[in-house]
Amino acid sequence: xxxxxxxxxxxxxxxxxxxxxxxxxxxxxxxxxxxxxxxxxxxxxxxxxxxxxxxxxxxxxxxxxxxxxxxxxxxxxxxxxxxxxxxxxxxxxxxxxxxxxxxxxxxxxxxxxxxxxxxxxxxxxxxxxxxxxxxxxxxxxxxxxxxxxxxxxxxxxxxxxxxxxxxxxxxxxxxxxxxxxxxxxxxxxxxxxxxxxxxxxxxxxxxxxxxxxxxxxxxxxxxxxxxxxxxxxxxxxxxxxxxxxxxxxxxxxxxxxxxxxxxxxx
Amino acid sequence: xxxxxxxxxxxxxxxxxxxxxxxxxxxxxxxxxxxxxxxxxxxxxxxxxxxxxxxxxxxxxxxxxxxxxxxxxxxxxxxxxxxxxxxxxxxxxxxxxxxxxxxxxxxxxxxxxxxxxxxxxxxxxxxxxxxxxxxxxxxxxxxxxxxxxxxxxxxxxxxxxxxxxxxxxxxxxxxxxxxxxxxxxxxxxxxxxxxxxxxxxxxxxxxxxxxxxxxxxxxxxxxxxxxxxxxxxxxxxxxxxxxxxxxxxxxxxxxxxxxxxxxxxxxxxxxxxxxxxxxxxxxxxxxxxxxxxxxxxxxxxxxxxxxxxxxxxxxxxxxxxx
Numbered sequence: 001x002x003x004x005x006x007x008x009x010x011x012x013x014x015x016x017x018x019x020x021x022x023x024x025x026x027x028x029x030x031x032x033x034x035x036x037x038x039x040x041x042x043x044x045x046x047x048x049x050x051x052x053x054x055x056x057x058x059x060x061x062x063x064x065x066x067x068x069x070x071x072x073x074x075x076x077x078x079x080x081x082x083x084x085x086x087x088x089x090x091x092x093x094x095x096x097x098x099x100x101x102x103x104x105x106x107x108x109x110x111x112x113x114x115x116x117x118x119x120x121x122x123x124x125x126x127x128x129x130x131x132x133x134x135x136x137x138x139x140x141x142x143x144x145x146x147x148x149x150x151x152x153x154x155x156x157x158x159x160x161x162x163x164x165x166x167x168x169x170x171x172x173x174x175x176x177x178x179x180x181x182x183x184x185x186x187x188x189x190x191x192x193x194x195x196x197x198x199x200x201x202x203x204x205x206x207x208x209x210x211x212x213x214x215x216x217x218x219x220x221x222x223x224x225x226x227x228x229x230x231x232x233x234x235x236x237x238x239x240x241x242x243x244x245x246x247x248x249x250x251x252x253x254x255x256x257x258x259x260x261x262x263x264x265x266x
Numbered sequence: 267x268x269x270x271x272x273x274x275x276x277x278x279x280x281x282x283x284x285x286x287x288x289x290x291x292x293x294x295x296x297x298x299x300x301x302x303x304x305x306x307x308x309x310x311x312x313x314x315x316x317x318x319x320x321x322x323x324x325x326x327x328x329x330x331x332x333x334x335x336x337x338x339x340x341x342x343x344x345x346x347x348x349x350x351x352x353x354x355x356x357x358x359x360x361x362x363x364x365x366x367x368x369x370x371x372x373x374x375x376x377x378x379x380x381x382x383x384x385x386x387x388x389x390x391x392x393x394x395x396x397x398x399x400x401x402x403x404x405x406x407x408x409x410x411x412x413x414x415x416x417x418x419x420x421x422x423x424x425x426x427x428x429x430x431x432x433x434x435x436x437x438x439x440x441x442x443x444x445x446x447x448x449x450x451x452x453x454x455x456x457x458x459x460x461x462x463x464x465x466x467x468x469x470x471x472x473x474x475x476x477x478x479x480x481x482x483x484x485x486x487x488x489x490x491x492x493x494x495x496x497x498x499x500x501x502x503x504x505x506x507x508x509x510x511x512x513x514x515x516x517x518x519x520x521x522x523x524x525x526x527x528x529x530x531x532x533x534x535x536x537x538x539x540x541x542x543x544x545x546x547x548x549x550x551x552x553x554x555x556x557x558x559x560x561x562x563x564x565x566x567x568x569x570x571x572x573x574x575x576x577x578x579x580x581x582x583x584x585x586x587x588x
Binding site (some may be wrong): 009011013015017019026048073096097098101120121124125126127128129130131132133135136137141142143144145161162163164165166167168169170172173174175178181183184185222225226228229230231232233234235240241242243247248250251252254255257258261262 | 277284326336337339340343361362364365367368369370371372373374375376379380381382383384397400401402403405406408409410411413415431449450451452453454455456457458471472476497498504505507508514515516518520521522523524529530532540551553555559560564565566567568569570571572573574577578581582584585586
């Protein structure tokens with residue numbers, strides 16, 4: 001039995017950053033990369049199932065991205081993933097969530113997992129689309145924004161709870177194999193030990209090209225995407241009026257605001 | 267391809283208010299005054315929602331009976347796909363909601379449609395559909411285009427478009443999709459329990475909310491005491507509730523509570539993830555205290571204080587001696 005965990009190496013912006021010359025993305029020199037926060041929870045959920053199982057469970061992490069995405073996969077290996085797969089070649093550049101999902105689905109066809117986890121969204125672009133798109137390519141049952149999961153390897157279904165607006169939960173049973181997107185807070189992700197981080201550095205990461213997965217060039221990159229970036233720009237700054245001065249002065253102004261807005265009752 | 271199709275969202279027999287916001291967006295998007303706006307209701311008893319969606323700007327209401335009583339992605343995708351193939355609209359609008367997270371991307375894949383989510387601006391420019399959304403934690407805006415996609419599914423952010431005022435008398439038609447099997451069963455809604463904590467964040471007029479910036483659990487008490495001293499109800503962002511430092515009932519945001527009655531919101535050490543902003547950005551006076559000048563929360567706050575939250579907390583506490 002196998003669980004495939006799709007992860008993303010996300011990018012955050014430096015305090016000062018510049019838009020690339022073609023105006024379609026941020027200059028990569030100003031990007032700080034890390035494993036997507038949601039994916040930490042997905043991997044942990046897979047590890048919990050693996051560790052509670054009476055029968056062997058293999059956890060495989062998969063990422064679509066260039067070589068620096070190995071860092072995200074090594075993090076997964078350090079936390080206990082058995083194997084890691086990275087999908088990439090130059091034709092993948094320009095892929096949106098849908099084209100990425102097509103590649104992850106191709107890996108799933110090869111690996112045949114019982115469960116496929118993805119983050120409910122990514123911290124950088126927050127499309128909240130990849131997981132459900134993977135499910136559509138596979139025609140597997142799917143559910144998004146899961147905050148509770150009960151699954152015993154060998155069974156043909158799982159019980160889950162979706163987290164809705166306002167904190168209402170929606171419980172249901174789902175047939176497996178299934179694609180589930182995992183929400184923050186479903187568990188408490190572990191930290192990797194120094195020893196396991198060292199060990200992970202020596203583990204191999206299998207690198208596959210779209211072609212090796214049987215995905216033609218016309219189905220990846222901009223050609224295989226459902227959208228294309230026309231322009232990226234920095235929006236006009238918001239309206240916050242900054243309260244300046246010493247800490248005491250700032251606090252005094254804040255206190256004044258509180259008294260005004262609460263009718264001086266406080 | 268012509269016309270705009272709005273897919274209504276309902277839950278537990280109630281229309282989700284965001285549906286009417288989508289109608290406004292559809293109305294503004296029409297390329298010619300006679301381009302039609304249709305609202306499709308995909309539900310087990312769709313007819314009951316007809317009066318509620320008959321608002322200004324709606325030309326047609328399409329009732330689409332689906333077998334599933336509540337949210338079922340298989341049924342929704344199959345019904346929406348059949349309807350879109352029959353009607354060939356240029357644009358399909360859905361809300362960027364938790365339910366849509368569960369099926370809209372799959373619909374786009376199955377129909378090979380253009381697709382974008384969390385869109386807050388949509389317009390035609392030189393005949394091309396352009397959708398604008400945020401990127402890199404809302405620090406940039408991204409304009410998306412959809413080359414070679416005659417049908418585009420767009421998930422719109424809530425609370426951006428104002429619901430239309432006034433009623434209409436739209437034509438009503440019925441579309442019967444073929445019944446899809448379901449692979450999700452035994453559905454049941456579970457209300458979030460407040461547990462020991464009986465606070466009602468939705469009725470609080472003054473909220474002091476804390477986020478990741480407080481660093482560790484031991485610091486919660488300091489801010490609880492401050493909230494008491496200034497007369498505020500203590501709230502929090504998601505990471506604080508997930509860590510169990512405060513009960514879930516205190517969480518403000520998309521999956522937490524909405525600060526509905528709040529008039530003054532002081533956010534301390536909250537960077538301003540879009541999910542948090544969804545629960546409080548409507549508040550008339552928002553004060554953000556954060557050491558990071560790049561924090562997203564400053565872009566929606568009325569007042570900003572760039573400072574160490576602990577120093578501000580201590581100094582503010584001194585302003586309210588008991």
